[in-house]
Amino acid sequence: MIRTYALLVWAWTRAAAQYRVSFALMAAGAFVIGGLDIAVIWVIFANTDSLAGFGPAEVMFLYGTSELAFATSDMLFGNVDRISQHIKAGTLDVMLVRPVATWAQVAADRFGPHRIGRVVMAAAVLGVALARLDIPLGRAWMVPVMVVSGIVIFTSMFTLGGALQFLLTDAPEVANAFTYGGAMLNQYPLSVYDPRIVQGLTYVLPLAFVNWRPGLYVLDRPDPLGLPSWTGLLSPAAALALAAVAALAWRAGIRRYRSTGS
Amino acid sequence: MIDAAELGRVFRVRRQVVHAVRDLSFHVAPGEFVACLGPNGAGKSTTIKMLTGILAPTSGRIRVDGLDPARRRTALARRIGVVFGQRTTLWWDLPLRDSLELNRLLYKVDRKVFRDRLDELCVLLDLGAFLTTPVRQLSLGQRMRGDIAAALLHDPAVLVLDEPTIGLDVVSKAEVRDFLRRRNAEHGTTVLLTTHDLGDVERLCRRVLLIDHGSLAFDGTLDDLRALVPGRTSIEEVVTDLYLSSRGSPRTPPLPPVPGGTSGTA
Incomplete structure (x- = not known):
């Protein structure tokens, strides 16, 4: 599956290389759009010293970890949630008769290297936040772990969204509400929201495990929900559990596939 | 069968x-x-x-x-080899040769075996003239021959x-x-x-x-x-x-x- 994915990504990157100017403009655009989010955070802190008890560097840390995980997942695997287009155009049939994993083919299809712009912006924000926070090594090791877990969580969400489209071909936006919407929620400390939302994001859709729960551990903050701080370390477990659910849903979706008329 | x-x-x-x-x-x-x-x-x-x-x-x-x-x-x-007349299995933006090479890798066909088969198919299907043309620029007849070649490279x-x-x-x-x-x-x-x-x-x-x-x-x-x-x-x-x-x-x-x-x- 990894080999298939790498081969196809390389093919699409070469295809994209035919349009160099377009690549440069779109990469710059993705970078700037990431920068707009930062501008919003800057505007907020121009008016207040803290957001739900978090200082600017801490908010940037929460933003950077979630955004880095989301942008990476979106760049590498986000096309999985475009499967309804493949279903409608009949191109999924073509993928199904190749001797390689369908998921890898859908994920790699139309791979857009320009999305690296947003990843670079997110990494820069996280870098600045870490430089200002001075987190001891005893907790800093969790930072790469939470980013990787976050990538797995968002990728699983994209996959679940894709699997849902085997049932609801006309509703890819339903899935986007959870993937892109989830990424937006995570850009701020979750304590700014109603506790019931935070509970939902902890126990139902484990989006709180992308940056909020492990972030509280890294920042050494008490949990407003009152959960012990070691629950922040459960991110990899939450990511694997969601990945397993997503894999099963994807399989069921392929099995239920109905194809098009001709 | x-x-x-x-x-x-x-x-x-x-x-x-x-x-x-x-x-x-x-x-x-x-x-x-x-x-x-x-x-x-x-x-x-x-x-x-x-x-x-x-x-x-x-x-x-x-x-x-x-x-x-x-x-x-x-x-x-x-x-099995599958050809859909109404849609292509080739990669739209890649030259035909690259599409076939990608198929070789996905089907894990040995490089030398592949070259022999491609040579044979090139002669029989007359692919030579448009091997380096992006698939999107091929005529329907050329594309279909390319598709048939792609379906047969793994014999x-x-x-x-x-x-x-x-x-x-x-x-x-x-x-x-x-x-x-x-x-x-x-x-x-x-x-x-x-x-x-x-x-x-x-x-x-x-x-x-x-x-x-x-x-x-x-x-x-x-x-x-x-x-x-x-x-x-x-x-x-x-x-x-x-x-x-x-x-x-x-x-x-x-x-x-x-x-x-x-x-x-x-």
Whole structure:
């Protein structure tokens, strides 16, 4: 599956290389759009010293970890949630008769290297936040772990969204509400929201495990929900559990596939 | 090579049950060349999709080269070649050669074996002139030849083609037909194709499967099919009569010939 994915990504990157100017403009655009989010955070802190008890560097840390995980997942695997287009155009049939994993083919299809712009912006924000926070090594090791877990969580969400489209071909936006919407929620400390939302994001859709729960551990903050701080370390477990659910849903979706008329 | 027994596929469309295929049984021996005919919506494509593992049947049993397609789809993909006349399996933005090379890697074909096969296919399908052209710039005839080459690079035992001559001009059609006949004769590749072009059937197939309302209406040679409707000699008239009777509408009297046309010699 990894080999298939790498081969196809390389093919699409070469295809994209035919349009160099377009690549440069779109990469710059993705970078700037990431920068707009930062501008919003800057505007907020121009008016207040803290957001739900978090200082600017801490908010940037929460933003950077979630955004880095989301942008990476979106760049590498986000096309999985475009499967309804493949279903409608009949191109999924073509993928199904190749001797390689369908998921890898859908994920790699139309791979857009320009999305690296947003990843670079997110990494820069996280870098600045870490430089200002001075987190001891005893907790800093969790930072790469939470980013990787976050990538797995968002990728699983994209996959679940894709699997849902085997049932609801006309509703890819339903899935986007959870993937892109989830990424937006995570850009701020979750304590700014109603506790019931935070509970939902902890126990139902484990989006709180992308940056909020492990972030509280890294920042050494008490949990407003009152959960012990070691629950922040459960991110990899939450990511694997969601990945397993997503894999099963994807399989069921392929099995239920109905194809098009001709 | 292909074994279908009481094959059925049901679709639920707005709480209504539609039997796209029902109780379909047939057997194709290795090396056979079979055409699958039937009116639009008869269930030909659904059958092809069940043969290739794209769709799981809702009833009955199917085996292709000994494998259950829906359960062993990826394993089967290495042993069959599939060509869709209405959509390409090539990568739109890549030159044809790169698309074929990518297929080589996905099908894990040895580099040297691949080169020999590609050389052979290049000669037989006359690919040389457009190997370095991006697929999106190919004419339909060129693209179809490229698609056929892509489906054969892993030397499959079975070649399945869904309307391979649709939209092709007479010369391109003849090239595709000649190639398929040679492939079947020289490599012993089992070929199953669906078509609406009766010229394909007359020039290629010893055997015809006629699918109508999702089930098998006829299975036999072209001569047997002709004998089915007494008084009609051309295969086109025979099939027209069969399709019309399946639809339940009477045959309309033929229109007068086009003025100045050369009707009757076609």
